[in-house]
Amino acid sequence: MNLDPHLPPFDAGATLSSLISLGTAFLLGSLIGFERQVRQRTAGLRTNTLVAVGAAVFVDLAVRFHALHGGTPTPLQVVAYVISGIGFLGAGAIMKEGAQVSGLNTAATLWGSAAVGACAGAKLLPEAAMAALFVLTANTVLRPVVNRINRRPVQEEFSEATYVVRVVCRRAAQIGVLQRTTDLLEAAHYPIRSIEQQPFGSEEIELEAVLYATAVDADELDAVMTAISRLPGVTQAFWNASAEE
Template identity: 70%
Template sequence: MNLDLHLPAFDAGATLASLLSLSTAFVLGGAIGLERQVRQRTAGLRTNTLVAVSAAVFVDLAVRYHGLHGGTPSPLHVVAYLISGVGFLGAGAIMKDGAQISGLNTAATLWGSAAVGACAGLKLFPEALLAAVFVLASNTLLRPVVNRIQRQPLPETFSEATYAINLVCQREQQAEVLDRLLLLLEQAQYPVRAVDQRPFGERDVEIEAVLYATTVDGSELDAVLAELAAQPGMLQGFWNATLEE
């Protein structure tokens, strides 16, 4: 039995170039990962190194194949696919716990490692080094700036406030009071985002109307409450504001 394996001729120069690409990706991806590992992030030394090296392998393979056979996929097509693939990988590092979201910086760092590997695979070694430097700078030099900003109280002018009006009325007059409240707010041009109605004691009801985050004139809300005070069945009413980031 004759086996014709059609093995390509060994190209020492091309193999050396691939070794240089993968070594560059390994070193620079490792540098990015080391910074992440020191800070005990989810994607640390091994993950970032693997992402960078794998990106370099795929792009180097595309360059080699395109150089031998031409046609598609071109190296740029492979880079585009790589961006999409790393996007899915990064999404797995993002976690949501209630209103808190973590892992965004980890996902972005993985993307940066892939960019470093893609540059290395294309033999753009200075560009790979620059990319790694800027990824590292983003994770190190900008950290004190972010920490200092986060420690500062947020100025009220930079925030939006969510306003809520709370009314307590007799259960029998609940529908009339709510209709009157919505009418007065509509006339004041304050759109209502949500209305919640819940028991208040055995015979009364609390109505809460949450307004969309916007600029509100407190005197206008006071006027709305003053008019509602004359509504049959009304017991008490007040409004409050909560700052949102």
């Protein structure tokens, strides 16, 4: 019997369905969080579990409300809101210190936990299980692959960076050296994007040329530097790279 006419009648079947959805989100979120906790990540067991359950609650609420009253918000709209909300939560887990960025994987895992919870809340339990499986696989099976790749030395032709050529020459030879440096680099298919000149001691000047290229053949560019270093008036010629952000 419904004692309050403003309350919807108790539906045991719907309540059981919600319990199964939230239980599934709790279990799968805990599995993802356990893996994170073992690795002592910022967002561990409780955080991932709460994200998954929270997403499931909101989506389940939208499903139940839409079934009772129709109209808006639809379950799909609530899923979109969940995605936006988790985006803010994930952004808080990302830390940047100089050129080093950490927390990206934590943020992505939280996003995955929310997806698992949303699937569970929408009664798509097999899909929730598959989503959790793929999140766990990405964080475990792919880890040795990433470590193996990171231990390999980076080859210049496969890296992406800003490449700068520096040439030190006598002031009297500056114009000629600048023209010949430009010609040699363009002949090797490394055109100059920008160039600056600055004093280098009392009698010399340094030419700093930034290349358009974001990847180079190290041996090829070394050969160009050798040719530039042999130009009349040149005392030094070398290049270096800085990683793109």
